[in-house]
Amino acid sequence: xxxxxxxxxxxxTLGFVFLYAPIISLVVFSFxxxxxxxxxxxxxxxxxxxxxxxxxxxxxxxxxxxVGMISATxxxxxxxxxxxxxxxxxxxxxxxxxxxxxxxxxxxxxxxxGLSLLLLFxxxxxxxxxxxxRGLTTVVIAHATFCAAYVTVIAQSRLRDMDESLEEAARDxxxxxxxxxxxxxxxxxxxxxxxGWLLAFTLSxxxxxxxSFVSGPGASTLPMVIxxxxxxxxxxxxxxxxTIIIVIVAIAVTIAGLLxxxxxxxxx
Amino acid sequence: xxxxxxxxDTRPWTDPDAQPFIxxxxxxxxxxxxxxxxxxxxxxxxxxxxxxxxxxxxxxSTLLRxxxxxxxxxxxxxxxxGQDMAHVPADKRPTNMxxxxxxxxxxxxxxxxxxxxxxREGKSKAEAYASAAEMLKLVKLESFAKRKPHQxxxxxxxxxxxxxxxxxxxxxxxxxxxxxxxxxxxxxxTQFELIRIQETLGVTFIVVTHDQDEAMTLATRIGVxxxxxxxxxxxxxxxxxxxxxxxVADFIGSVNLFEGVVGPAAPDxxxxxxxxxxxxxxxxxxxxxxxxxxxxxxxxxxITLTRNAPDGVPNAVQGLVEDVGYVGHMSAYRxxxxxxxxxxxxxxxxxxxxxxxxxxxxxHASWNASVVRVLTQ
Amino acid sequence: MSAAAPVWAMSRxxxxxxxxxxxxxxxxxxxxxAADAGAPLSLLVAAAALLFLAVELGDWxxxxxxxxxxxxxxxxxxxxxxxxFIVLGRISLAEPMIARPPYSPLWxxxxxxxxNIIASFENFQFLYEDALYRNAYLSxxxxxxxxxxxxxxxxxxIAYYIARSPEPRRxxxxxxxxxxxWTSFLLRVYAWIGFLRxxxxxxxxxxxxxxxxxxxxxxxxxxxxxxxxxxxxxxFMILPLYATLVKxxxxxxxxxxxxxxxxxxxxxxxxxxxSLPGIVAGSMLVFIxxxxxxxxPALLGGPDTLMIGRVLWDEFFSSRDWPVxxxxxxxxxxxxxxxIMWLQAVQNREAPK
Numbered sequence: 001x002x003x004x005x006x007x008x009x010x011x012x013t014l015g016f017v018f019l020y021a022p023i024i025s026l027v028v029f030s031f032x033x034x035x036x037x038x039x040x041x042x043x044x045x046x047x048x049x050x051x052x053x054x055x056x057x058x059x060x061x062x063x064x065x066x067v068g069m070i071s072a073t074x075x076x077x078x079x080x081x082x083x084x085x086x087x088x089x090x091x092x093x094x095x096x097x098x099x100x101x102x103x104x105x106x107x108x109x110x111x112x113x114g115l116s117l118l119l120l121f122x123x124x125x126x127x128x129x130x131x132x133x134r135g136l137t138t139v140v141i142a143h144a145t146f147c148a149a150y151v152t153v154i155a156q157s158r159l160r161d162m163d164e165s166l167e168e169a170a171r172d173x174x175x176x177x178x179x180x181x182x183x184x185x186x187x188x189x190x191x192x193x194x195x196g197w198l199l200a201f202t203l204s205x206x207x208x209x210x211x212s213f214v215s216g217p218g219a220s221t222l223p224m225v226i227x228x229x230x231x232x233x234x235x236x237x238x239x240x241x242x243t244i245i246i247v248i249v250a251i252a253v254t255i256a257g258l259l260x261x262x263x264x265x266x267x268x
Numbered sequence: 269x270x271x272x273x274x275x276x277d278t279r280p281w282t283d284p285d286a287q288p289f290i291x292x293x294x295x296x297x298x299x300x301x302x303x304x305x306x307x308x309x310x311x312x313x314x315x316x317x318x319x320x321x322x323x324x325x326x327x328x329s330t331l332l333r334x335x336x337x338x339x340x341x342x343x344x345x346x347x348x349x350g351q352d353m354a355h356v357p358a359d360k361r362p363t364n365m366x367x368x369x370x371x372x373x374x375x376x377x378x379x380x381x382x383x384x385x386x387x388r389e390g391k392s393k394a395e396a397y398a399s400a401a402e403m404l405k406l407v408k409l410e411s412f413a414k415r416k417p418h419q420x421x422x423x424x425x426x427x428x429x430x431x432x433x434x435x436x437x438x439x440x441x442x443x444x445x446x447x448x449x450x451x452x453x454x455x456x457x458t459q460f461e462l463i464r465i466q467e468t469l470g471v472t473f474i475v476v477t478h479d480q481d482e483a484m485t486l487a488t489r490i491g492v493x494x495x496x497x498x499x500x501x502x503x504x505x506x507x508x509x510x511x512x513x514x515x516v517a518d519f520i521g522s523v524n525l526f527e528g529v530v531g532p533a534a535p536d537x538x539x540x541x542x543x544x545x546x547x548x549x550x551x552x553x554x555x556x557x558x559x560x561x562x563x564x565x566x567x568x569x570x571i572t573l574t575r576n577a578p579d580g581v582p583n584a585v586q587g588l589v590e591d592v593g594y595v596g597h598m599s600a601y602r603x604x605x606x607x608x609x610x611x612x613x614x615x616x617x618x619x620x621x622x623x624x625x626x627x628x629x630x631x632h633a634s635w636n637a638s639v640v641r642v643l644t645q
Numbered sequence: 646m647s648a649a650a651p652v653w654a655m656s657r658x659x660x661x662x663x664x665x666x667x668x669x670x671x672x673x674x675x676x677x678x679a680a681d682a683g684a685p686l687s688l689l690v691a692a693a694a695l696l697f698l699a700v701e702l703g704d705w706x707x708x709x710x711x712x713x714x715x716x717x718x719x720x721x722x723x724x725x726x727x728x729x730f731i732v733l734g735r736i737s738l739a740e741p742m743i744a745r746p747p748y749s750p751l752w753x754x755x756x757x758x759x760x761n762i763i764a765s766f767e768n769f770q771f772l773y774e775d776a777l778y779r780n781a782y783l784s785x786x787x788x789x790x791x792x793x794x795x796x797x798x799x800x801x802x803i804a805y806y807i808a809r810s811p812e813p814r815r816x817x818x819x820x821x822x823x824x825x826x827w828t829s830f831l832l833r834v835y836a837w838i839g840f841l842r843x844x845x846x847x848x849x850x851x852x853x854x855x856x857x858x859x860x861x862x863x864x865x866x867x868x869x870x871x872x873x874x875x876x877x878x879x880x881f882m883i884l885p886l887y888a889t890l891v892k893x894x895x896x897x898x899x900x901x902x903x904x905x906x907x908x909x910x911x912x913x914x915x916x917x918x919x920s921l922p923g924i925v926a927g928s929m930l931v932f933i934x935x936x937x938x939x940x941x942p943a944l945l946g947g948p949d950t951l952m953i954g955r956v957l958w959d960e961f962f963s964s965r966d967w968p969v970x971x972x973x974x975x976x977x978x979x980x981x982x983x984x985i986m987w988l989q990a991v992q993n994r995e996a997p998k
Binding site for chain 2: 170174177
Binding site: 008016029085089099100105106107108111113116141144146202212213231252253261 | 686692710711714715717718719721722723725726727728729730732733736746799800802803805806807809816818820821822823824825827828829830831832833835836837838839840846876879929930933934936937938939940943944954957958961962967970971974977978981984985988989992
């Protein structure tokens with residue numbers, strides 16, 4: 001805006017600097033020879049080597065990936081169904097309840113979700129015998145539950161914007177409701193579901209608090225391992241891990257951005 | 269294959285023994301507190317091209333959607349070919365619909381769009397795509413078969429939507445503002461295309477439109493709707509010449525309306541006292557009582573303007589030409605009468621007039637008693 | 646749908662059998678999948694099998710498919726989101742015990758055969774009486790509130806700038822805002838440790854510039870927690886604000902200017918009120934979760950940075966006092982329910998349908 005002059009661009013630039021300075025420092029110090037943050041000991045990739053040899057980190061990463069993929073898939077399925085039901089069915093008993101259950105996880109403090117889910121699992125174990133012990137299964141269930149809410153938001157917004165007459169036209173041509181969903185609705189909202197899956201995957205990968213509560217022996221996720229390391233102070237192999245993650249995310253986000261721009265030309 | 273009888277020729281609605289193809293009985297539709305459709309009853313016959321005509325919000329699209337099965341009536345019955353549609357879902361109805369937005373599936377090619385209906389019937393891919401190719405030939409789009417909808421122009425998409433809706437060879441086709449998005453020239457061409465296709469295939473069409481010219485061109489019969497109610501149903505000529513209310517008279521074409529009071533009964537001519545035109549003679553109408561308030565409808569093209577007083581014509585008034593609009597094939601005049609009322613008169617310019625009537629001229633406006641229509645509502 | 650229906654039904658029944666078999670095989674670790682993934686995967690497969698089974702059952706019983714579709718997400722969320730709160734409530738009324746699990750059972754048979762229910766509000770009383778908890782709640786609200794205000798002050802101009810930017814710059818800027826959000830939250834908080842330490846980046850730069858003689862104490866302070874919360878939650882503030890601001894009709898601002906309003910007045914009387922839904926959404930997305938934040942106070946805060954999330958964590962993991970932890974959680978839940986309902990009310994007003 002011409003009137004605002006330089007104020008906005010300056011504040012915005014400062015804001016972006018604020019946002020990115022720590023990230024950049026993570027990357028920079030991952031190549032620091034010395035362990036200390038104070039001194040630049042020279043360029044070195046030793047921390048990357050240490051990282052790749054750290055068995056605990058690697059197995060935690062593998063566990064986080066497995067958990068992430070399964071819970072993201074589950075979350076997408078549940079979230080999409082919830083979104084479909086909330087947008088396409090105008091009235092049904094319990095709609096208010098479902099709306100609430102789908103909004104609350106977005107803002108609920110993680111300690112509450114984590115603790116309450118753990119208590120549920122323990123209670124279920126004592127009365128039903130399942131789930132037996134905490135581990136991957138409980139983490140997957142917990143992640144799927146809170147991530148579903150995020151998928152619902154994304155799917156709902158896409159379903160609302162979508163031209164409903166596409167679904168009506170399919171019904172008019174003889175497709176039953178289930179057919180319409182798989183033939184028409186899903187393909188049209190597919191990009192939104194993919195971004196929902198990716199969001200759920202990221203949230204699962206990143207979760208510390210809930211996993212700490214509901215996980216069990218032998219099922220430590222990557223954030224849990226990182227957290228125990230950094231509680232004790234700065235640890236440059238964590239910087240190395242951070243850099244790897246940042247690079248992957250940057251590439252993925254750029255690709256996604258380009259794809260989205262191509263998509264928006266095609267779909268109504 | 270015998271050419272099906274064209275309803276425009278046989279006019280089944282005039283035959284008291286003819287069975288209607290579609291029977292709409294006392295249909296009401298409520299959305300919350302609002303009544304979008306109020307107790308509508310209507311019979312439509314096989315092979316008709318029936319137009320539901322009305323402004324936005326009059327309920328015509330709601331009625332169409334109830335026929336298609338996308339809305340359930342709050343009250344009343346819909347019968348198609350004798351079958352009650354009450355619990356028949358949209359995918360099982362003997363109808364097909366062409367949507368206003370065309371609703372072409374964006375992730376499917378043109379030929380898959382057209383073939384979709386046949387695939388849902390269980391036909392093999394080969395059969396369905398072959399029929400789709402034929403259909404595309406009919407609408408002259410065969411070279412576009414592999415394209416996606418977003419690569420087509422508006423007019424092309426409209427033809428794909430039509431092909432898709434016709435391919436299942438249903439007996440009833442519902443069209444929601446089919447020509448709304450097209451420009452004027454394309455619209456005119458497509459109108460005649462639609463009629464041609466309808467008469468060739470013998471399919472019954474129900475078209476929803478707000479464009480009265482379109483309705484007049486396309487329809488075998490028109491149903492004029494306003495505010496959830498059908499005001500009048502009839503052939504285009506009937507609607508135009510003998511509207512049954514001020515609303516219909518004003519909605520179709522333009523009209524001059526005059527309020528008046530019925531005079532004493534007479535055998536061959538009736539007199540109505542009006543404030544604007546004085547005493548007007550009209551053909552006698554049954555069922556009117558003296559002193560009753562009526563409205564006279566007089567179409568602009570039925571009034572003749574002359575410089576001198578006409579003789580032998582029963583109805584005439586004097587006026588001043590306030591405005592002239594020359595449109596080439598006709599001229600539209602605004603004439604101010606003695607009491608200040610302005611009426612609209614149009615004259616077709618069949619002969620090249622060396623001295624046409626112009627602004628600020630005092631003229632006589634006259635008309636035949638038989639062209640005046642008496643309206644009681 | 647004549648020929649298609651029986652085929653679909655048959656394949657569905659086949660699918661139930663196939664999936665059930667798959668689930669069993671997974672559980673028995675017969676398939677060459679990493680052993681610990683077998684359990685959750687078999688869960689997924691069993692869930693799918695159950696779904697098909699439910700459809701069959703529903704058809705047989707005459708229940709409309711619609712209800713099944715509603716039931717799936719409803720049941721899942723009810724069991725795994727709502728019921729836990731009930732369990733939480735029940736345990737907040739229990740007593741800690743040395744047992745597995747470490748809380749008293751709900752009922753027991755007394756020596757005389759009578760039936761006793763063990764429940765008491767002891768834990769809540771304890772919370773009420775001990776100043777530590779009261780202070781923790783209040784300071785959590787204070788910290789969350791101040792952080793939200795700062796996030797708003799920093800986030801609003803950024804969101805405004807992006808919303809007013811022309812394409813393609815706008816998309817790029819949005820991407821830049823979203824990118825940090827997709828990198829690990831934990832790692833970004835960790836980055837600030839390196840910045841705020843006595844021998845960290847900020848102190849190094851400041852003393853190198855000659856601005857300070859002694860390194861500033863920034864770690865383990867409330868200040869660090871503010872920075873941590875504002876930093877990590879900033880995208881949550883910017884995105885809803887952006888969504889509202891981008892819908893702002895330029896012609897409204899031009900009209901105000903045309904009627905004689907200066908840019909400042911236009912902003913205060915037109916832009917600000919119209920962006921209110923975005924402000925509320927963004928603020929709630931920061932404030933509510935920030936109240937119960939654990940990681941940021943744990944990594945950046947000091948022993949006197951009292952936040953209730955940390956208190957809960959310590960009660961649970963260090964003291965192993967599950968009932969008190971549950972009571973802390975219940976009170977937090979009550980605190981948080983009102984803002985959540987406000988957020989939902991605002992969202993409902995915004996939704997078009």
